[in-house]
Amino acid sequence: MAYNFKEVMSKPERLAGGHRMCPGCGGTIAARAVLRALREGDMAVIGNATGCMEVSTFMYPYTAFEDSYIHNAFENAGATLSGVETAYRALKKRGRLPEDVQYKFITFGGDGGTYDIGFQSLSGAMERGHDMVYVCYDNGAYMNTGIQRSSATPMFADTTTTPVGTRSNGKVQCRKDIADIMASHNIPYVGQSTFFGNFSDLHGKAEKAIYTEGPAFLNIMAPCPRGWRYDPADIMKVCRMAVETCYWPLFEVDHGKWRITYEPKNKLPVEEFLRLQGRFRHLFKPGNEDLIAEFQAEVDRRWEHLQYKCAEALV
Amino acid sequence: MTNEKKMSTPAAPIPERMSGNEAVAFAIRQVNPDVMPAFPITPSTEIPQMVSSYIANGLMDTEFIPVESEHSAMSAAVGAESAGARSMTATSSAGLALMWEELLLAASNRLPIVLTLVNRTLSGPININCDHTDSMGARDTGWIQIYAENNQEVYDNYIQAYRIAEHRDVRLPVMICQDGFITSHGVQNISLLPDQPVKDFVGTYAPEEYLLNPGKPVAVGPYAVTDYVMEARKAQREAMENAKQVILDVADEFAALSGRQYGLFEEYRTADADYVMLIIGSAAGTAKEAVDELRGQGKKVGVLKLRVFRPFPEKEIAEALANCRAVAIMDRSENYSGQAGALGSEVTAGLYRQHSDILAVNYIYGLGGRDFTTEDAAAVFEELREGVEEGRPVGQYRYVGLRG
Numbered sequence: 001m002a003y004n005f006k007e008v009m010s011k012p013e014r015l016a017g018g019h020r021m022c023p024g025c026g027g028t029i030a031a032r033a034v035l036r037a038l039r040e041g042d043m044a045v046i047g048n049a050t051g052c053m054e055v056s057t058f059m060y061p062y063t064a065f066e067d068s069y070i071h072n073a074f075e076n077a078g079a080t081l082s083g084v085e086t087a088y089r090a091l092k093k094r095g096r097l098p099e100d101v102q103y104k105f106i107t108f109g110g111d112g113g114t115y116d117i118g119f120q121s122l123s124g125a126m127e128r129g130h131d132m133v134y135v136c137y138d139n140g141a142y143m144n145t146g147i148q149r150s151s152a153t154p155m156f157a158d159t160t161t162t163p164v165g166t167r168s169n170g171k172v173q174c175r176k177d178i179a180d181i182m183a184s185h186n187i188p189y190v191g192q193s194t195f196f197g198n199f200s201d202l203h204g205k206a207e208k209a210i211y212t213e214g215p216a217f218l219n220i221m222a223p224c225p226r227g228w229r230y231d232p233a234d235i236m237k238v239c240r241m242a243v244e245t246c247y248w249p250l251f252e253v254d255h256g257k258w259r260i261t262y263e264p265k266n267k268l269p270v271e272e273f274l275r276l277q278g279r280f281r282h283l284f285k286p287g288n289e290d291l292i293a294e295f296q297a298e299v300d301r302r303w304e305h306l307q308y309k310c311a312e313a314l315v
Numbered sequence: 316m317t318n319e320k321k322m323s324t325p326a327a328p329i330p331e332r333m334s335g336n337e338a339v340a341f342a343i344r345q346v347n348p349d350v351m352p353a354f355p356i357t358p359s360t361e362i363p364q365m366v367s368s369y370i371a372n373g374l375m376d377t378e379f380i381p382v383e384s385e386h387s388a389m390s391a392a393v394g395a396e397s398a399g400a401r402s403m404t405a406t407s408s409a410g411l412a413l414m415w416e417e418l419l420l421a422a423s424n425r426l427p428i429v430l431t432l433v434n435r436t437l438s439g440p441i442n443i444n445c446d447h448t449d450s451m452g453a454r455d456t457g458w459i460q461i462y463a464e465n466n467q468e469v470y471d472n473y474i475q476a477y478r479i480a481e482h483r484d485v486r487l488p489v490m491i492c493q494d495g496f497i498t499s500h501g502v503q504n505i506s507l508l509p510d511q512p513v514k515d516f517v518g519t520y521a522p523e524e525y526l527l528n529p530g531k532p533v534a535v536g537p538y539a540v541t542d543y544v545m546e547a548r549k550a551q552r553e554a555m556e557n558a559k560q561v562i563l564d565v566a567d568e569f570a571a572l573s574g575r576q577y578g579l580f581e582e583y584r585t586a587d588a589d590y591v592m593l594i595i596g597s598a599a600g601t602a603k604e605a606v607d608e609l610r611g612q613g614k615k616v617g618v619l620k621l622r623v624f625r626p627f628p629e630k631e632i633a634e635a636l637a638n639c640r641a642v643a644i645m646d647r648s649e650n651y652s653g654q655a656g657a658l659g660s661e662v663t664a665g666l667y668r669q670h671s672d673i674l675a676v677n678y679i680y681g682l683g684g685r686d687f688t689t690e691d692a693a694a695v696f697e698e699l700r701e702g703v704e705e706g707r708p709v710g711q712y713r714y715v716g717l718r719g
Contacts, residue, residue, distance in 0.1 A: 045398065045526045060537035068526040071536035072393050073416055079387035082380060083352060083394025083402070088527055090349040090378040090400050101529050121390065124383030 003200040011036050012066075014044070019064035020056040024232025026195070026222030027053050030137040031108055033199055034218065035067075037206035038104060043067065045084050047107030049077035049118055052144040053137070075117040078125030078134060081107040085130045104210050105132035111152035112142040115178050126185045126215045133209045133216045136178060139224035147227040151176040154247075155298065156291055158279045159227070169282065169291055174298050182217040183253040189214075190253040193261075194221035195239045201250050201261055208254065221248045229278025241273040246303040251310065258309040267303075270296045326512035326572055331505050335463075335498035338470040338505055339405070339431045339491075340365035344375045345513040346477065348429075349400035349520070352380035352391035354410060357443045358495040359433035362405040385410035389417035389428075396426040397535045399525030401477065403428060407495060408435035411449045415456065421488045422457025423551060424535060427480030427520075428488040430458070431473060434596070434647075435495040436683045444684020445495040447595065450624075451648040451657040457551055459489040459558050460625040464581075464599045466503045468622075469493040471575055474508070477517050478565045484557040490625075494597040496684065508573060516572055555626045562623055579628040581620040582635055584610060588617030590699045591636060593662060594645040595621045598680070598687045602645075605692035616696050627661055633669035641674035641699040642666075645715075647681045655712055674702050680715040691715050 014035040021028045031053065038044055044067040048054045054071045057064040072080040085105045091097045109118055114136040122134055141159050142148040148161040155174045158164040162171040179192040189212045191205030202220065209216035221242060225232040242248035243262060247270055250262040271292060274280040283291050333341065340362050343351070353363035369375045378400075382388045388404045395402040406414065411432060421428050436446040450460060459479060463469040469491065476489040493499055524533045539547065559579065566577040583603050585591055592602045599620035609616045619635055619642075621628075636642050644663070646656025655663065659677030666675055678695060681687045695715060702709035 043529060043532075047394075054536075055538040058534055058537045060539040060543050063534040063537070065534060066532065068528075068532040069534040070394060070397050070526060071538075072390055072420060076387060076390035076417070079352075079382060079390035080394040082382075082387075083350065083391030083396075084398040084526060086350050086352075086378045086380050086391070087395040087398035087400035087402075090395075091398075091527060093376065093378075094349065096399070097527060098529065103527060120383060121387050124387055127383075128380065 003198070003203060005198045005200070008036055008199070008203055011040065014038065014066045015057065016064045016066060020059065021052060022225060024225050024235055025052070026139055026224060026235060027110070027137040029195055030135065030220040030222040033195070033202050034106065034135050034206040034220075037203055037210055042102050042104055044104045044106055045070065045081070047071070047077050047081035047084065047105070049107070049109035049113030050074035051110040051113055053108055053110070055144065074113055076121045077107045077109045077113055077118055078122035081105050081132050082125040082128060082130040085132050105130070106135060106210065107132065108135045108137060110143065111136060111138045111140060111150050114138070115151045115176055123185065126182060126187050126217065130215055131213055133218060135218045135220060137220050137222040139222050139227060140175070141224070141227050143224045143227045152178065155295055156280060156283055158282065164282045169288070170279075177302070179217070179219045179253075186256065187215040187217060188212045188255055189216040192219045192249065192251055194242060194248055194250070195236060196243050196250065196262065205252060208252070227279065230276050234276060238273070238276050241268065241276060244268045245270045245273045245299065247273050247299050249303060249306055251306060258306070258312070260306065260310050270299050325574060326508045329507040329509065331507050332502055333466065333505055334500050334502050335466045335469045335493045336361040336433065336500065337365065338466045339473055339493070340369070341507065342470050342473040342513070343377070343403070344369045345508075345510050346474070346517050347375045347514070348377050348403050350378045350380065350392070350395035350402045351404060352382045352388045352395070352402075353404045354382050354385045354388050354406070356385065356407045356410040358435055358499045359405045359407040359410070359431070361499070362431060362433070385413040386417060389414035389421060392428045393417060393421050393424065393426060396421070396428050397424065397525060398527045399522050401520035403430065405431045405433070407433045408437055408449045411453055412437055415453065418453055418456035418458060420536070423547065425486040425551070425554070426488060427477065427486055429473070429476045429480060430488065430490045432490050432492045433495045433499045434492055442683040443495070445497050446682045446684070447647040448649070450490060450492050451650060453490070454625060454657060457487065457555070458625060459487055459555070459623070460492060461489065461623055462492045462595045462621065463498065464597055464620060466498055466501070466505050467575070469498060470505060470507065471569065471573065471577065474513055474516065475565050475569050475577070477520070478568075479558060479561050481520060482561045485554050485561050487551075487554050487558060492596070497597040512572055516569070559626045559628065577622060579623045579631055580635070581622065583618040583620065585617030585619060585635065585639070587615055589615045589640045589703070590643070590696050591617050591619050591639045592643045592645060592692065592695060593619045593621065593632070593658070595624065595658065596647065598645065598647065601687055601689055602692045605689040605696070608689060609693060609696060614696065621658070624658075629661065629665035630669065632662060633665045633671055636666065636673060637671065639673060640703045641676070643695045643699055644675060644677045646677060646679050649679055649682060659712070674699065674709070676702070676709050677712050678715050679713070685716050687716060
């Protein structure tokens with residue numbers, strides 16, 4: 001179905017306003033965008049790993065979620081929702097839910113709850129084939145506890161556990177490629193997106209993830225103004241630069257077929273992405289040119305590898 | 316809820332021989348819960364194996380989730396139970412330790428999940444045999460804990476578990492404990508109930524609020540600010556207090572069905588006993604055997620076998636011990652307080668609050684599967700007697716059956 005921006009954005013919100021997330025938070029933009037892909041009338045159970053989103057949207061006795069919602073703990077969003085999804089099948093089988101009732105299962109986790117502490121639970125849920133969507137809103141650090149590094153944090157980022165100092169240039173390691181790892185689970189659908197243009201890329205991927213039978217994984221880059229240190233008004237610019245520099249390529253793996261969903265006409269130097277953010281400010285000090293070159297080399301290497309996988313799929 | 320009183324008629328018993336794990340698996344088949352996530356760990360592994368086999372052969376249709384860890388087992392059970400499905404899991408030892416965080420969440424979310432625990436010690440050193448270190452470590456997680464002496468009791472306790480857990484005055488998870496290998500793998504005579512009376516007794520799970528309730532969405536697992544946490548904990552404590560009466564009511568109903576009567580504990584030849592051994596689990600059988608032998612020698616000894624550890628029947632225990640001269644409190648776990656075992660601490664506190672000044676000696680026994688023999692039990696009774704009748708100092712905190 002053709003993407004109609006006005007129509008999609010006019011859908012009733014399933015994550016209501018009035019929650020306590022920061023102004024300009026990428027996490028809630030991601031959640032709202034994914035939930036807009038639910039067809040009206042379809043019910044959902046929303047899962048959530050512990051993190052900013054949970055503590056800010058479900059503060060007893062108020063919830064901002066219009067659908068049924070479950071938060072359990074930090075490291076087990078995958079397992080928890082797999083229990084809910086299994087209960088759905090059990091209740092349907094035993095006639096305790098009407099035949100025409102349709103539920104969808106979507107869980108949100110930050111990169112801490114997804115790449116790191118919740119990785120095993122996520123892997124298990126995906127491998128077992130539960131009909132659910134796991135959405136990682138990836139802001140590249142443990143933001144809820146105050147900007148500590150995660151395995152999603154990019155190289156050289158200044159975080160509170162990889163602080164820049166006289167003997168440190170920030171995080172030493174490169175980020176883990178979680179979408180690739182999830183694709184290696186051979187699940188029906190994996191998509192990587194962010195806030196880009198008119199959101200058609202993210203909307204389309206969310207729709208596919210939700211309405212493809214079986215497990216699906218979405219990795220959404222969701223900038224955190226506090227952790228990345230940019231003006232919240234610039235979030236779309238930050239995301240656009242992430243995509244145009246190929247730091248954050250938009251791609252999907254649909255039933256094993258790799259496809260780049262947006263190819264920049266002119267791939268921009270990664271500085272265009274880095275210079276917008278305070279966490280990379282030290283890279284622009286005179287004498288640190290080699291660090292940016294190293295960052296650029298890693299972006300190039302990964303982009304080429306992605307292109308290779310997508311080209312392979314075409315053959 | 317479906318937990319209101321209902322009439323039961325005695326069911327024709329089916330004599331069988333089976334292990335404790337087989338007995339639990341048989342009862343699970345009869346109850347046929349909606350969802351069972353589980354991960355293997357010795358000595359409880361057979362339970363999910365047998366359930367899987369029942370499912371594979373069409374004898375039950377529970378949705379089994381072969382999760383990748385015990386933490387995920389309890390996490391999935393929390394999800395499934397919140398969604399409105401009757402859920403359960405089985406584990407032992409390190410498996411229980413790994414799901415610790417989730418035990419607390421199951422209880423605080425007031426989810427009537429049932430866990431069949433096959434007691435095994437915790438590492439280290441790593442050891443696969445029985446003691447109660449695992450469940451005693453989890454004693455303050457908000458779960459009801461019911462222990463069994465033999466396979467019959469394991470079977471009977473599991474059948475009663477859902478009625479207790481799902482009762483509207485309780486709504487707490489229940490841990491059904493049995494001794495690793497001793498009962499889990501030991502084959503004993505057992506009297507089984509036919510399927511239908513068991514299903515009728517347990518009833519259908521009908522929660523009031525749950526995730527998969529079309530048109531009535533609900534949110535589970537909130538962040539609670541300081542304004543609400545204490546009230547939630549207080550409500551949970553009241554539910555635990557309520558559980559005591561519900562356990563007794565369900566036991567009465569079960570007695571009408573099975574002819575087997577259970578209470579918070581069992582008193583064996585204690586009516587005129589001067590010396591009582593307070594003990595949990597399979598070793599109670601050994602203690603009873605020793606009591607019979609000693610009674611034959613004219614010694615007035617008895618056994619108080621604790622069935623329900625949570626809620627803790629403090630007052631009832633103190634009353635049951637009111638007329639004896641000394642009690643040996645037997646702990647099958649060491650919890651390193653340096654003062655007493657888990658049971659020892661709670662019983663002596665109860666005696667104090669009931670103004671009892673009987674001699675109370677706390678013994679640690681059977682760790683890591685160490686044998687507890689009738690001779691050991693007899694020696695304990697003799698120590699109590701010497702302490703009271705000969706004024707010999709006994710000490711408060713002792714080990715039974717140490718090497719050399």
